[in-house]
Amino acid sequence: MAVKAKTVLLSGTAVLVAVVVGGISMIGWQIVLGPTARPTTDRRFEVTQARLDRGAYLVEAAACFHCHSEHNLSDPEFPILEGRRGAGWDLPEPELGKVVAPNITSDPETGIGAWTDDEIARAIQEGVSRNGSALFPVMPYLNFRNMTDEDMASLVVYLRTVPPVSQVRPRSDLIFPLSLLVNVMPKPMESHVPVARTTSEARGEYLVRTVAGCQDCHSPSHDGNPLDGMDLGGGFRLSDPGQNMEPVFTLNITSDPSGIAHYDEGLFIQVLQTGYIPGRMLNHIMPFESFQHLTEDDMRDMFAYLRSVPPVKHRISNTDPPTLCPLCEETHGLGDKNVKPVQGG
Numbered sequence: 014m015a016v017k018a019k020t021v022l023l024s025g026t027a028v029l030v031a032v033v034v035g036g037i038s039m040i041g042w043q044i045v046l047g048p049t050a051r052p053t054t055d056r057r058f059e060v061t062q063a064r065l066d067r068g069a070y071l072v073e074a075a076a077c078f079h080c081h082s083e084h085n086l087s088d089p090e091f092p093i094l095e096g097r098r099g100a101g102w103d104l105p106e107p108e109l110g111k112v113v114a115p116n117i118t119s120d121p122e123t124g125i126g127a128w129t130d131d132e133i134a135r136a137i138q139e140g141v142s143r144n145g146s147a148l149f150p151v152m153p154y155l156n157f158r159n160m161t162d163e164d165m166a167s168l169v170v171y172l173r174t175v176p177p178v179s180q181v182r183p184r185s186d187l188i189f190p191l192s193l194l195v196n197v198m199p200k201p202m203e204s205h206v207p208v209a210r211t212t213s214e215a216r217g218e219y220l221v222r223t224v225a226g227c228q229d230c231h232s233p234s235h236d237g238n239p240l241d242g243m244d245l246g247g248g249f250r251l252s253d254p255g256q257n258m259e260p261v262f263t264l265n266i267t268s269d270p271s272g273i274a275h276y277d278e279g280l281f282i283q284v285l286q287t288g289y290i291p292g293r294m295l296n297h298i299m300p301f302e303s304f305q306h307l308t309e310d311d312m313r314d315m316f317a318y319l320r321s322v323p324p325v326k327h328r329i330s331n332t333d334p335p336t337l338c339p340l341c342e343e344t345h346g347l348g349d350k351n352v353k354p355v356q357g358g
């Protein structure tokens with residue numbers, strides 16, 4: 014899963030760059046003093062079968078082990094190495110320094126087996142490790158902070174059952190200035206507001222944005238800033254390690270004709286379950302191996318949500334010759350078929 018790692022790392026960098034470019038004033042003393050972290054509490058999450066089941070499900074839907082496990086990169090499907098599930102992975106990302114997804118198995122010495130429930134929850138949702146240091150936001154804590162308390166409890170309860178693997182991992186060692194900037198990212202959670210998600214769209218939004226983080230790959234950005242009006246409109250550039258790091262672009266998953274207007278629920282479910290779109294297999298960068306474990310009801314909710322977001326006009330292809338796109342300023346297939354709207358005023 015070098016690809017996925019790369020992807021998310023890049024979006025992590027993007028987030029940091031956005032912080033610098035977009036809001037110097039937000040940057041305070043945390044840069045030198047370390048992240049803002051609340052003290053941990055002694056809360057404990059009761060173990061129930063419902064939580065174990067839900068936690069196991071969320072771990073797949075959020076693709077935790079894609080980053081937190083070593084993969085066989087010589088197999089095109091990048092399967093997790095036998096017996097290494099959750100034992101961590103040194104992400105191959107030299108331009109950012111050393112980025113390591115830690116061992117999150119229940120091993121007390123080298124994993125998180127000796128952590129308290131609240132220490133684990135704080136790491137996952139607030140981006141602060143047990144020792145108080147900031148986590149690099151390639152770990153999607155900025156999404157996970159919106160998880161419901163019950164889902165968070167389920168994740169922690171389930172993580173404790175992940176078989177221990179004894180494997181020491183070095184800590185991440187980011188290049189300067191990321192090593193300092195990372196300190197401004199964690200934010201303590203002030204309140205936990207349970208959101209009633211009564212409609213299919215609202216449940217889908219939660220799955221898409223908070224749990225699976227589809228937008229991390231499918232929304233284009235420029236110099237770390239998300240492009241206005243292009244949410245979920247595709248065009249984010251990734252690299253395919255199976256193809257000499259050739260660029261692969263995410264596709265437009267809004268309901269515009271240039272996106273997935275031609276999808277119905279059935280096709281959406283089929284794509285998530287199999288990785289096949291009409292005519293071909295999707296690149297494995299799209300983590301359908303994890304998403305295939307979602308229930309069809311959840312997939313239907315996600316589809317309902319995607320249908321409800323503003324349609325974005327953005328033609329992209331990974332099978333046509335790359336041309337410069339005036340919208341996202343990347344060079345991708347069908348790029349020259351896009352027209353930049355005339356700015357009013």
Ligand code: HEC
Pocket residue numbers: 017018021022071072075076077078079080081112113114115116117125133136137141142143147148149150151152153168172184185
């Ligand atoms: C895109 C890759 C990615 C995904 C997906 C991901 N993580 Fe992480 N995670 C990381 C990285 C990288 C770090 C370490 C960041 C650093 O060193 O600054 C980390 C850190 C952590 C830590 C802190 C461990 C420590 O020793 O400090 C925990 C706990 C954790 N992740 C749990 C999870 C869980 C649970 C999920 C799924 C719900 C998850 N992660 C999904 C990449 C990921």
Ligand code: HEC
Pocket residue numbers: 016017020021221225226227228229230231251261262263264265266272273284290294295296298299300304315331
């Ligand atoms: C790690 C990055 C990544 C994440 C996360 C991701 N995708 Fe993708 N997705 C891609 C890439 C890359 C492609 C295009 C692959 C290709 O063309 O072979 C793609 C293609 C697709 C397609 C096919 C579109 C078409 O035109 O037929 C759909 C549908 C899709 N993704 C939905 C989703 C949904 C829903 C989520 C969240 C549950 C998601 N993706 C999360 C990278 C990602």
